[in-house]
Amino acid sequence: MANYADFQTGLYFAGLAGETPAYPLTFAGLETAARDKMEHRLYDYVAGGAGDEHTQRGNVAAFERWGIQPRMLSGAADRDLSVELFGHTYPTPLFLAPIGVLGVMTDDEHGDLATAAASAASGVPMVASTLMQDPMEQVGAALGDTPGFFQLYTPNDRELAESFVHRAEASGFRGIVVTLDTWTLGYRPRDLQHATFPQLRGACLANYTSDPVFRSRLAAPPEEDPAAAAFQWALTFGNPTLTWDDLAWLRGLTELPLLLKGICHPDDVPRAKDAGVDGIYCSNHGGRQVASAPAIDFLPGVVDAAEGTPVLFDSGVRSGADVVKALALGATAVGIGRPYGYGAVLGGTAGVEFVLSCLLAEADLTMGLNGYASIAELSRDVLVRVP
């Protein structure tokens, strides 16, 4: 069992030798450092969200309204942070949420591969986006022994969707995460102000441009006419007419675990389960899609409705304490988006690993010092509401 708290001891001892940490430890510090390094419009694309951005601020603020109640002398010197998900035991409850522009966030523009390497090294699974700068075959190979997931944006071209799913299977991904909340793009004032959207300029379309079905829809190969390929992407990307009736088709495409991302209402959970879905992913897309409420406020209702089906969660997780709170509210695994994205900006694989180490050290110490030795000991009863 890894002792994640050792990371903090390591930082103090390195300090004795005159070394300070390579990257900022707080989310605010990561965001500021990443902003200083990034092209302005790419930074705004990552940092920004829907409308007046109150949803993304609310996602973060909502965690402050929960407190963890400490227990003493409970024998929590050794902690077990492992979780079981679809037959695999992962060393920690964290996962890397899909980021569709990750590819171009690192200096070398191989951010998906850099993140996959961090996943391979840490055992923290990556949910690889449909929108990658390197094709899924390469990213899947870079995941090593850490089973990862492929996130599917269901295109309005069924044959293309089928090709994506079958390629993901062949690439070694161990589950398909279908994102439901982005069948069209939300209203994002920052991007509108810059009048820019990365994919329209050809970024992170490798899964499309490498796909035989997608290529067959083009008059000229994407290498010859990338602008036409990006335009074709915009025409195929979303499927506004997808409904629950289409889930039988999606379910029929693969025997891999199938998860639905963006579920926030308890009544949507039984519909998903009736359709043969294996996992629920509660998320409001980090507040990037539409004005809503803090995603963590939806989690307990979704968990209750799931009746034992795994529930993944993301949106607003910024600290190890947030990770523990989401677990206590019933999440099976907890995702992070922007925090590791900024790690990738600052240091590629090493930056992502650093961010994970910080979150895991804090989560581990938060559990230990509050007297909880395993995730199984966390429940809503360990939390109190802070007015």
Ligand SMILES: Cc1cc2nc3c(=O)[nH]c(=O)nc-3n(C[C@H](O)[C@H](O)[C@H](O)COP(=O)(O)O)c2cc1C
């Ligand atoms: C720049 C960026 C791109 C994203 N791209 C995708 C994507 O391609 N697919 C997807 O399902 N979610 C995408 N998301 C949403 C994340 O998977 C996740 O839900 C969200 O970032 C979690 O919130 P957090 O950033 O507050 O941790 C993206 C998020 C960001 C910040």
Ligand SMILES: O=C(O)C(=O)c1ccccc1
């Ligand atoms: O920006 C996003 O959050 C996202 O998920 C997305 C949506 C469309 C294209 C690329 C990424």
